[in-house]
Amino acid sequence: MFTGLSVFPLTPFDDSGIDEKRFTHLVSRVAEAGVDLIGALGSTGNYAYLTREHRGLVARLAVETAGDVPVMIGIGALTTGEVLALAEDAQNAGASAVLLSPVSYQTLTDEEVFGLYEDVTKELSVPLCVYENPRTTQFTFSDELHGRVAALPNVGAVKTPGAPLDQAPARIAALRNTLPADVAVGFSLDEFGAGGLGAGADVWFSVIGGLLPAECLAITRAVAQGDVPQALALSERMAPFWDLFRRYGSMRVITAAAAHLGLVVPPNLPRPLREIPPAARQEVAAALDALDVRA
Template structure:
């Protein structure tokens, strides 16, 4: 389940709701490309901006469009009761796994975060992935906390932030030493993925993989084959996109890229989020054309 490339598509959304037809098209495109799993309603999918019903419908749409490819569904929310409801909706939709970030308004303590995963892990029937995303949640996991959580029932993986290539072997080895053997380690932060995979991570949770699966599969397969130099070279070819991610944010860039490729209409981000201006869109188009 937690191996290879997990591609996270945009959930095209405007003030009238989710464009389910466009979303289904994005998911089907990933399945046809041969990704190992599809991540619906992650941060790129804008889960926090959607209602429970919109999220339930998006989960069903993703599973239906995936054609048997495993779908990981994000269930993060402010209250544990909301997370429980979202987990039930996702499982009823046919999700193969769940992705849970410790979403908060009041800063959470380690014990509160552990309690969240303890409550949810014992109630679900599919694997649960711990979503470590301090840039969004403003919560920083210690390795000790990761180890405590991973020992709970049904915890299948940890999704960690990107790691510079020269630090990746030590970082992954240290985390691996605290986790039970069944728990997979997945890297995010697309610009750092090649280094993380080559250092021993089990999978790549990818933003741009939700839009450019072939390029990301090539990086993933090169790392799996032990060809770190090729994985790095393929990633470096995508540096124009990585630079735009750093400048404008990955979701805005992905939104503009999906529009440029004719896969979604405009607007496709929920307010108050706004798409890029004309000059930035030209930069995105130029980066895509260079690839």
């Protein structure tokens, strides 16, 4: 399950709640494209801004719509009790895996993060993917902590930010020296996806793949066929998005791209978040046009 391309669709919503029709359309698009794993309620899915009721609905819709494609559900929350409740909801919905980052208001210690995963993995019947997202959580895993957490029962993968092309082989080697052999290694920053797969990562956890699955599958398949230079060239065509991600954050940019394609209705960001400026939206449109993307 934790191989190839894992994608994270947006969660369309408005003041009245989840836009079920648009969400299921986004999920069906990536499922029909042939991605390897669908991640609902990741950072791009706005999980941190949704109620438990909304998250349960999204989990059920994702599993029902994905067909034969496995679905991983994000269960991150501020307290262990909330995480356990969300894990139960995800499993009841039929999730094939869960995704957990150490979300907190107070900065967590290594022992607190280990305790979170220890408490949660004991209650799981599906694999867990450890989500390291220091930009959002303000917590960075040491390799030693990754190894301790990955040794817990039901841990199936580690989702890390990744590393630039020249550093990717060493980063992957360091993780493989620390993690159990059966725990997959994946990169999550899209600009490092092609290089990470080419350097031996098991999976690319892709934000942009939730909107542009065909383009990302072309990269993944090029690596699988041994043509890493082609994968890197295809990734370079998407470089305007990598630049926009760095400037505005991937969720804002992907939301703007989805709106341009008519896949979501703006505003699709929870306040206080705001849309990117008009000039940036024009850059998003130009990047989509350069790739000849159609909804």
